[in-house]
Amino acid sequence: MLEDADEGGVRLWHLVKASEEPELPKHRRGSVRERERAKAIPEIYLTRLLSMKGTLQKFVDDLFMVILSTSRPVPLAVKYFFDLLDDQAGQHGITDPETIHIWKTNSLPLRFWINIIKNPQFIFDVQASDHVDAVLSVIAQTFMDSCTIAEHKLGRVSVTYCCTPETSPATSRWWKGRQTISASDQEMNSALAELSRNHSGGLNYKVALHELYKYINKYYDQIITALEEDPMAQKMQLGLRLQQIAAAVENKVTDL
Numbered sequence: 560m561l562e563d564a565d566e567g568g569v570r571l572w573h574l575v576k577a578s579e580e581p582e583l584p585k586h587r588r589g590s591v592r593e594r595e596r597a598k599a600i601p602e603i604y605l606t607r608l609l610s611m612k613g614t615l616q617k618f619v620d621d622l623f624m625v626i627l628s629t630s631r632p633v634p635l636a637v638k639y640f641f642d643l644l645d646d647q648a649g650q651h652g653i654t655d656p657e658t659i660h661i662w663k664t665n666s667l668p669l670r671f672w673i674n675i676i677k678n679p680q681f682i683f684d685v686q687a688s689d690h691v692d693a694v695l696s697v698i699a700q701t702f703m704d705s706c707t708i709a710e711h712k713l714g715r716v717s718v719t720y721c722c723t724p725e726t727s728p729a730t731s732r733w734w735k736g737r738q739t740i741s742a743s744d745q746e747m748n749s750a751l752a753e754l755s756r757n758h759s760g761g762l763n764y765k766v767a768l769h770e771l772y773k774y775i776n777k778y779y780d781q782i783i784t785a786l787e788e789d790p791m792a793q794k795m796q797l798g799l800r801l802q803q804i805a806a807a808v809e810n811k812v813t814d815l
Contacts, residue, residue: 618696623705626672635750639742657708664706673699772808777806791810 644662653659676699677692679685687695775782786798 615694619701622676622698622700626660626668626702635742635746639747640666642742667702668706673703674758676702774806776805776809 650661677695786792
């Protein structure tokens with residue numbers, strides 16, 4: 560207990576004073592009490608945060624298990640693209656497994672699934688509030704961390720979403736399943752031909768070709784150089800065919 564000369568009595572303190580700031584005039588004590596009350600709010604919400612985490616944990620785990628499931632066959636396009644990244648790494652002398660893993664992670668889990676998790680309105684007729692959007696961002700960050708091969712060292716300052724022991728083994732199985740199956744060019748061409756036949760009436764192929772050509776036109780010189788240096792492309796005369804297409808579309812100067 561401490562004497563309070565202003566109020567003519569004593570004041571009770573719980574073990575230590577709540578604030579070590581110097582005493583302020585009487586008319587300003589209300590603001591001090593408000594600041595002290597604000598300091599207590601994070602501690603109050605910590606228990607609510609842990610309770611909410613326990614409530615949502617099962618649903619988050621179920622979502623990750625569905626995304627990382629190995630019970631379904633690997634889509635041929637995904638496997639073919641991952642094989643392409645492996646081939647590119649070999650051609651450029653990149654042997655660091657972490658670099659190749661980052662390529663694959665950025666191409667599918669982060670580019671596709673993170674977008675879906677953070678923006679459910681892409682596939683559902685819902686409108687996420689600011690609070691829900693913040694929660695979805697945390698879940699997306701958790702999924703992003705689970706896709707990395709770096710070890711997460713937990714400490715006193717670690718955020719709560721890092722505690723995901725069930726996710727890492729599932730992620731490892733998912734990546735392993737995509738490394739054991741190969742996809743050949745013939746299989747990919749057959750799959751694309753079948754896809755084209757099944758959707759021949761519902762897609763405007765001219766628009767798709769135009770969008771593809773916009774990308775080709777942006778990197779035209781680099782693509783022509785790469786096609787002329789690649790033995791397979793030389794055999795199929797892909798560089799010459801691209802020059803013919805460019806001449807027809809934009810009257811580009813060719814070597815014809």
